[in-house]
Amino acid sequence: MARIGVVTFPGSLDDRDAARAITVAGGEPVPLWHKDRSLAGVDAVVLPGGFSYGDYLRCGAIARFAPVMELVIDEARAGLPVLGICNGFQILCETHLLPGALTRNDSLHFVCRDQRLRIDSTSTPWTSDYEPGQEIVVPLKNGEGGYVADERTLDGLEAEGRVVARYLEVNPNGSRRDIAGISNAAGNVVGLMPHPEHAVEPLTGPSTDGLAFFTSILSRLVRA
C-alpha cells in the first residue's frame, strides 16, 4: 500500500484530517514530526493546514527551516510528490519550491466558506483523477490566502499550465488571477489554499469533491 507522510508542525491543525483523507482514499498515512531527520521512506508528503509555529514572522517562514523540511525540499527537487494545503502552500512558497507568496486577505477578514473551484490542470500527480475544467466545492479557511507574484511569474504559470485550481464565483482573498493553487514546473509539487481533505466524506464535508486529490496520488503511486 502506498505510504503518504503527513507532517505535523507545532500549530498544525489539519494533519489528522489529511491522514484520514489518505485512509479514506485507500492509502496508508505516515505521521511525520517537524523535528524528524528521516522521511521514513514515504512515497509522497502532505504539508497540512494550520498555523505552524504560530504563524509568527510570516505564515510558513519558520516552518520552512524545520529539520524535516530540509529533507522534504531535497526530495521534492528530486521528484517526490508534495501537496501543501493552506499553511502547507504558504510553507512551499517560503521554501521557493513554488513561486510567489500568500499575503493577508484583501478584505483583512479571516474567510471560512464552502468554495467553488475549477481544476485547471489535471497533469499533476495530485489532480489526475479530475476531469479538465471540473468544478468542485471544498472548504476554504484562511486569513492570509491572497496569492501574489509578479506579472511575469503569473504569465509563466498560465503559459506552462501550472495554475492547478482557480476560484469561481467569489475570489475570497484577493488572489491574483483568481489563483487557488499552483504547481512547480515538474508538476510534483502542488500548493493549494482551499482544503480538499475536509471534503472527503458526506458526513463532515460539503461534498466529497476533495477525495480525488488523494485518489489521484494513490493511483499514480500504484502505477509507478
Add this chain to the structure above:
Amino acid sequence: MERPVARVVVDVMLKPEILDPQGQAVHGALTRLGFTGVGSVRQGKRFEIELDGDLDDAARARIEELAGTLLANTVIEDYRVRVED
C-alpha cells in the same frame, strides 16, 4: 565599564507593488480620527538585533544573510540593514 552593545536594526517593508490592506486600514482609521492630509500609509516590520560580540564585517555579512533568508521574504518584501548608535 560596561561594553556598549552593538545594535543592528532591520526594517522590512512590503514591496511597493504589493497591496498592503493593513496599511490601508490604518489610513482609513486616521481619516476617521480627523487626521487629514495623509496620502497613504504602509505598514512594515522592524527587528532590533543586539549582538553579544563586536559588529565586525563577518557579523554584518551574517546579518545581511539572515535578513534576506528569514526576516524578509524577498519575493514580496524589501529590507534594509542599519547600525543604530
